[in-house]
Amino acid sequence: MTAIFENYESPWLNDELRILQDAARKFFTTEFTPHVNAWNEAGLVDRSAWTLAGQAGLLCAEVPTEYGGGGGSYLHETVVAEEQLRAGVSGWGNQVHSQIVAPYILNYGREDQRQHWLPKMATGEMVGAIAMTEPNTGSDLQAVRTTAIKDGDDYVINGSKTYITNGQHCDLVIVVAKTDPSQGAKGISLIVVETDNPGFKRGRNLEKLGQHSADTSEMFFADCRVPQAALLGDEEGKGFIHLMQQLPQERLNIAQAAVVEMERAIGITIDFVKERKAFGQRVLDFQNTKFKLAEAKTEALIARTFVDQCLIKHINGELDPATASMAKYWTTQKQNEIIDECLQLHGGAGFMDEYEISRMYRDARVQKIYGGTNEIMKELIGRTLD
Ligand SMILES: Cc1cc2nc3c(=O)[nH]c(=O)nc-3n(C[C@H](O)[C@H](O)[C@H](O)COP(=O)(O)OP(=O)(O)OC[C@H]3O[C@@H](n4cnc5c(N)ncnc54)[C@H](O)[C@@H]3O)c2cc1C
Secondary structure, three states: OOOOOOOOOOOOOOHHHHHHHHHHHHHHHHHHHHHHHHHHHHOOOOOHHHHHHHHOOOOOOOOOHHHOOOOOOHHHHHHHHHHHHHOOOOOOOHHHHHHHHHHHHHHHOOHHHHHHHHHHHHHOOOOEEEEOOEOOEOOOHHHOOOEEEEEOOEEEEEEEEEEEEOOOOOOEEEEEEEOOOOOOHHHEEEEEEEOOOOOEEEEEEOOOOOOOOOOEEEEEEEEEEEEHHHEOOOOOOOHHHHHHHHHHHHHHHHHHHHHHHHHHHHHHHHHHHHHOEEOOEEHHHOHHHHHHHHHHHHHHHHHHHHHHHHHHHHHOOOOOHHHHHHHHHHHHHHHHHHHHHHHHHOHHHHHOOOOHHHHHHHHHHHHHOOOOOHHHHHHHHHOOOO
């Protein structure tokens, strides 16, 4: 595929990260890409994908080596996530596992919790999920109805969750639940449930518009009894604060993915329009094609430089929620617009499943929805105006 930027390289890339980039690229293109069609048809990546990636050292890249992780930084996670997407593997939920669930345990868990779960997550023996969304509430997280009520030495969890990434494969799930249902945000805690618990039940693997191999499920908790030690951290009622602290990173992950997908769409389309002929010339030679791709390339470079800047801010601990929201909202909006234009330049081929651009079109849509909808992103940005 054509590389689209001749004179730009992300300023945070260094030699060590380039070595990881090469290794991740080789791993994903050899071990994952050949299975993508089969996984899409199955509606699920193979469970062995997790252990293979663990053996290759690509899970939990940011987790310190003392807990079995890669001992890197968020930049290492970013490199792995970018290469996964460049290899055309959109449905494998490692971003949730390594960039969301592992950091919650690392940042807010007790030492015994870190030692118990992180090494198994780093090998792929355990797959992680996080369950915030419920059938009746998504954007309004304070309104979750799942409860975790103390009973003797235990919590008893009741409620249901939906649209949960890694729902079929997960071995542990961080459940957002009310330990004090009389309160709003202050009553929310994070509880870790291992999925062999008899009170936990997986629901359906949900059929979706895109990202067909992504494992997205309902889950049910019926008198699900866990020891009080399953509370993430030491203190009840901190869950909402922890969610608010971690959500900017989740939004940055999504923005990063949007940028990679824009770049891929443009590269794939340049290759296509150079080959395809109409009216005796290459489709690339029509002025409309050049203008559309020139616009797309300009916007993709703006997106890349903005997200690079956010990334640098994030590793320095300076990325504020509104800027992360700007990155998530704008890049995912542009991802959808650019992929739509690129699909159009493919003509009928763009509508055919066998062309990558059609899959990218379907996969892109959810980017404007999950991780906080783009309307919620604008709400958060709007709060900085007054
Ligand atoms: C493929 C996929 C994977 C997901 N993975 C996970 C996961 O792993 N864990 C998890 O917990 N969740 C997950 N989600 C859920 C996702 O985060 C929610 O769907 C999303 O936050 C929106 O919530 P909702 O679906 O309840 O929509 P609603 O909150 O019901 O929103 C409906 C509409 O109302 C708008 N709206 C709501 N509030 C406002 C407001 N204040 N101002 C303006 N407009 C508003 C929304 O923007 C939207 O357009 C996933 C979803 C999908 C589709």
